[in-house]
Amino acid sequence: MTDSLEYGALLQLIDERSAAFGSAVAATPSLGAPVPFCPGWTLFDLVQHLGTGQRWWAAIVAAGPAETAPAKDAAQAPRELKALLAWYAESNELLLRALREAGPERECWTWWGAGMSPANAWGVARRRVHEVLVHTYDAQLAAGAVQPMPADVAIDGVAEFLETCNSTPVPWPHEPATVHYHATEGRSWLLALDGTGAWPAPLTDDAALPSASATGTAEQLLLFVWGRLTLSGPKIEGDQQVFEQLIAWEPEE
CATH class of the missing domain: 3.30.1050.10 (SCP2 sterol-binding domain)
Structure with a gap:
């Protein structure tokens, strides 16, 4: 792999990028604001998507090796801003806790099992870093205040996309x-x-x-x-x- 980050650095980046995501959401005048590049989505939809994803991957990592993934939590996130941000922060912490307890080598179900990225907690952590990174850009764009991405993280993000999605x-x-x-x-x-x-x-x-x-x-x-x-x-x-x-x-x- 061309540009891989250490496991501890990945967990720190998930936390840092999630904090940036929360700040972007809090700065947007309305949770009903449309999200460019996510057709039909409002900012609320974006938060629910990312938070539900953090919870789902937490369950996947905790389950360990499996032929299929556990079902996603179908519960709706709260619609009031303060409660929504607290729900997202809890979602993020559930993922980080599962990743910490698992360690980088724990195998688990992934949708990219036939690709180059490893089907383990390290691969999940790396994928979630860049999922949060790009959706933070989406939220900042909705808020009209895009911030530059850390160059080293973006570099790893290109490599990760090729190794996972391509x-x-x-x-x-x-x-x-x-x-x-x-x-x-x-x-x-x-x-x-x-x-x-x-x-x-x-x-x-x-x-x-x-x-x-x-x-x-x-x-x-x-x-x-x-x-x-x-x-x-x-x-x-x-x-x-x-x-x-x-x-x-x-x-x-």
């Missing part, structure tokens, strides 16, 4: 291609797409030119792969159609 044995249904992502902070990643699936690949000096490339800050690249920036966001070179195909691709295992 890592699958499902055959690529188009012509084989390679995609190069280059962060202006000095980090680069390569994604290979072919009949074996989609896999992050090592960058070598003698590698052939990629089919397409995207260049920007780590934050821009992270927002791009998460669908928060369009093709007009980072600098795109090569065959733009490859990115269009990748964005539209929904592999089913």
Whole structure:
């Protein structure tokens, strides 16, 4: 794995990014404010989504190795702001407590079991860091006060997305291609797409030119792969159609 953080650092980041998320929610004039890039969602919906997710993954980690995931809690979050923020803080603490008690190596169910990210508590912690990171951006955007992301966390976020969301044995249904992502902070990643699936690949000096490339800050690249920036966001070179195909691709295992 190209950019992995230590387990303790991941838990600290979950806590820090969740605090930033709560601050963004508290600063928004209305919980009914629409959330850009989450069609049909209000800020309340975003908080409920993230809080329910923290609780669900807490239960998944606590359950240990399993063939299926436990059911999500269907209860509605409170709609009053102070109570909602307290509910979210409790949701976050439930996840952190489960992760602390489990330790990084505990195996558990994950939806990315066939990919490169490990199906264990460390993999869950890393995924939740970036889930909270991007949804904090969503909440800040709804509040009209976006703050810069920590560059090192955004760098790891690009790698994590490729290793988790763009890592699958499902055959690529188009012509084989390679995609190069280059962060202006000095980090680069390569994604290979072919009949074996989609896999992050090592960058070598003698590698052939990629089919397409995207260049920007780590934050821009992270927002791009998460669908928060369009093709007009980072600098795109090569065959733009490859990115269009990748964005539209929904592999089913």
